[in-house]
Amino acid sequence: MLLALTDKRTGLANGFLLLALVAASLSSMSLGTISVAPLDVLGSLLGKADPMTDFVVKELRGSRILAGLLSGAALAVAGCLMQTLARNRLATPGIIGIDNAATAFAVASVVGIGLSLAPSAMALAGAAAATSLAFGLAGANGTRGYRFIVAGIGIGAIAGAATQVMLSRVAIDAANAAYPWTVGSLNARSGHSVVILSIGLVLAAILLAIINRGLNTLQFSDAVAIALGTRLRAIRILGLGLSVLLTGLAVSVCGPVGLVALLAPELARTLCRPGKVPLLASGLAGATFMVLADLLGRTLFSPLEIPVGIITAIVGSPYLLWILLKPSNRSLT
Amino acid sequence: MVPNRAVASRASFPSRLLTTWLVAGFLLSLVVMASLLYGAGPVSPGDAFAALLGNGPDNAHFVVSELRGPRTMIGLVTGLALGLAGALLQSMTRNPLAEPGLLGVSAGSGFAVALAILFGASNATLTTFVAQLGALAGCALVIAATRVQGLGNDPVRLILAGATLSGLLLALTSMLMLMDQRAADEIRFWITGSIAGKPLTLLSSTLPAIAVGLLIIAMVARPLAAMALGEKAAVGLGHHPGRIRFLITLSVALLVGSATALAGPLIFVGLVVPFIARAFAGPDIRKTLWLCLPIGPAVVLGADVLSRLIAAPSELPLGVVTALIGAPVLLAIVRAGRMPSL
Numbered sequence: 001m002l003l004a005l006t007d008k009r010t011g012l013a014n015g016f017l018l019l020a021l022v023a024a025s026l027s028s029m030s031l032g033t034i035s036v037a038p039l040d041v042l043g044s045l046l047g048k049a050d051p052m053t054d055f056v057v058k059e060l061r062g063s064r065i066l067a068g069l070l071s072g073a074a075l076a077v078a079g080c081l082m083q084t085l086a087r088n089r090l091a092t093p094g095i096i097g098i099d100n101a102a103t104a105f106a107v108a109s110v111v112g113i114g115l116s117l118a119p120s121a122m123a124l125a126g127a128a129a130a131t132s133l134a135f136g137l138a139g140a141n142g143t144r145g146y147r148f149i150v151a152g153i154g155i156g157a158i159a160g161a162a163t164q165v166m167l168s169r170v171a172i173d174a175a176n177a178a179y180p181w182t183v184g185s186l187n188a189r190s191g192h193s194v195v196i197l198s199i200g201l202v203l204a205a206i207l208l209a210i211i212n213r214g215l216n217t218l219q220f221s222d223a224v225a226i227a228l229g230t231r232l233r234a235i236r237i238l239g240l241g242l243s244v245l246l247t248g249l250a251v252s253v254c255g256p257v258g259l260v261a262l263l264a265p266e267l268a269r270t271l272c273r274p275g276k277v278p279l280l281a282s283g284l285a286g287a288t289f290m291v292l293a294d295l296l297g298r299t300l301f302s303p304l305e306i307p308v309g310i311i312t313a314i315v316g317s318p319y320l321l322w323i324l325l326k327p328s329n330r331s332l333t
Numbered sequence: 334m335v336p337n338r339a340v341a342s343r344a345s346f347p348s349r350l351l352t353t354w355l356v357a358g359f360l361l362s363l364v365v366m367a368s369l370l371y372g373a374g375p376v377s378p379g380d381a382f383a384a385l386l387g388n389g390p391d392n393a394h395f396v397v398s399e400l401r402g403p404r405t406m407i408g409l410v411t412g413l414a415l416g417l418a419g420a421l422l423q424s425m426t427r428n429p430l431a432e433p434g435l436l437g438v439s440a441g442s443g444f445a446v447a448l449a450i451l452f453g454a455s456n457a458t459l460t461t462f463v464a465q466l467g468a469l470a471g472c473a474l475v476i477a478a479t480r481v482q483g484l485g486n487d488p489v490r491l492i493l494a495g496a497t498l499s500g501l502l503l504a505l506t507s508m509l510m511l512m513d514q515r516a517a518d519e520i521r522f523w524i525t526g527s528i529a530g531k532p533l534t535l536l537s538s539t540l541p542a543i544a545v546g547l548l549i550i551a552m553v554a555r556p557l558a559a560m561a562l563g564e565k566a567a568v569g570l571g572h573h574p575g576r577i578r579f580l581i582t583l584s585v586a587l588l589v590g591s592a593t594a595l596a597g598p599l600i601f602v603g604l605v606v607p608f609i610a611r612a613f614a615g616p617d618i619r620k621t622l623w624l625c626l627p628i629g630p631a632v633v634l635g636a637d638v639l640s641r642l643i644a645a646p647s648e649l650p651l652g653v654v655t656a657l658i659g660a661p662v663l664l665a666i667v668r669a670g671r672m673p674s675l
Binding site: 095 | 430435478481489490492493494496497498500501503504505507508511512525600601644647649650652653654656657659660661663664667668
């Protein structure tokens with residue numbers, strides 16, 4: 001972590017991403033159905049504005065942006081972790097079905113089929129279940145190899161179908177309450193899950209700072225990593241656990257917002273010094289993506305609001321397709 | 334020794350295939366009966382049976398001839414089209430995971446229909462035509478993608494690309510649904526995949542396209558079997574791979590487009606049906622196609638019967654049931670030994 005800060009290029013990248021995040025958050029606070037002048041936004045944040053502006057900026061938009069920021073960062077860090085562990089830039093939680101399973105469990109809790117646990121806990125359980133299932137089905141290959149991904153696609157399909165079954169079986173009110181989770185939206189967040197998510201993020205940041213060096217060595221082959229003194233097993237389990245934790249908690253806030261976990265680490269890797277795992281930069285980039293996508297969704301067809309999950313899918317899918325279809329791509333799998 | 338065995342197996346194959354075919358046909362007729370007799374509604378199987386024989390209460394008669402009869406016929410045609418299309422696409426791309434639903438062909442078809450509904454279409458024939466055009470675009474994309482260097486021999490990347498394309502089209506469809514409430518209701522009814530409550534006129538409007546698709550299959554089955562030996566061998570046997578590929582693309586588009594127009598996007602049917610058929614028919618695509626004829630309708634109708642009974646007295650969308658059946662099959666294919674290949 002300290003090393004990462006002393007490195008000039010990474011430092012610059014992080015500074016740039018932080019600046020972008022602040023700019024995106026401020027513009028998201030000022031734009032919307034009611035426009036607030038940027039100066040008034042700053043005034044409100046500093047505590048000297050009229051109650052009306054204060055309400056719009058802090059109560060309506062501020063809490064929403066905070067939720068988007070935290071969940072975007074969590075999804076991106078989880079994606080970056082899993083890509084590093086699997087040595088495969090396609091292995092992100094969304095692609096291997098963890099998002100969908102977490103959603104299915106969260107929906108189960110909202111519509112009251114499961115136990116009356118909070119959505120956060122249920123989403124976490126779903127994410128863990130999907131991951132262990134993917135591992136069980138992938139056999140000895142672990143996170144490496146193609147089976148992991150195809151197994152994940154299958155699990156995602158089952159979870160998606162299960163979500164639909166639950167939504168079609170319950171009363172329309174409960175279905176409407178659960179619907180935002182199924183597309184990914186910041187409208188349905190509960191303050192409770194946001195608090196849990198921020199606790200999870202702090203915990204993850206501490207643990208990741210501790211295992212950062214080991215994660216960096218994972219980019220070499222197993223033999224090299226072991227020779228460098230990395231305890232591979234421990235790091236893999238801890239990293240995967242953190243990835244599942246962050247994904248589950250983020251889904252409980254914003255639903256399955258796809259492709260943030262893929263795009264943000266890509267951007268971070270481009271900006272940062274090669275050879276390091278850009279966790280911090282990924283988090284910042286993910287938060288920026290999420291805030292920007294939500295801003296787009298709110299303002300593009302105003303007063304109609306497009307859920308943030310649809311925006312990220314439309315923006316991110318072409319990029320993923322480009323990665324997949326690019327000829328002679330050796331860095332995959 | 335070896336030639337003898339080859340001759341012997343060739344001699345015994347047709348009768349074995351015939352037995353399998355008859356067993357599958359028998360199973361299909363059972364499923365058809367179940368589809369006519371069982372439902373989520375209050376009509377008992379006994380009454381429905383009586384209605385089939387021409388007597389029985391009026392409501393049973395109505396349910397069987399007006400609701401379950403058309404539904405069963407639409408299910409039969411949908412299953413036939415999807416099963417054959419899956420087998421063709423898998424054989425041509427040499428990829429056992431190449432399924433029209435997974436690769437985004439159904440999603441392309443669905444998006445086209447959603448667009449048409451948004452622009453005010455409700456005429457059944459227009460929907461059929463539009464669904465076929467969308468499927469054709471989706472098919473062309475898939476074929477173009479398999480021609481990309483390296484992607485053709487990499488089933489996982491192809492599937493992932495298909496899943497991404499489907500996700501993109503689904504997101505665009507959801508956005509269309511947000512724009513217009515009337516269209517949203519119509520699209521939502523259609524997009525989960527169901528064969529309930531569709532009029533028989535819809536069926537007759539898709540039949541010509543399905544007939545053309547079947548005709549093309551009859552024409553290209555032999556060259557396609559030759560192509561399984563490799564393109565050079567096929568050229569050596571006097572076939573034209575490019576032309577065959579074009580014809581198959583057309584046929585898959587016609588079949589999937591018609592099935593999507595009938596039942597909405599049903600994923601995994603095109604995966605499950607050829608998977609079962611191949612298990613019995615072996616590597617010859619012609620035998621696989623023959624076996625897909627009874628198995629496809631049996632799978633779709635069986636899933637439809639399940640969709641009525643699982644959640645009775647309400648019904649589940651058929652697309653949900655096929656996904657619940659198909660995803661484990663996908664996992665089984667991936668789990669089975671080494672990298673799957675055709």
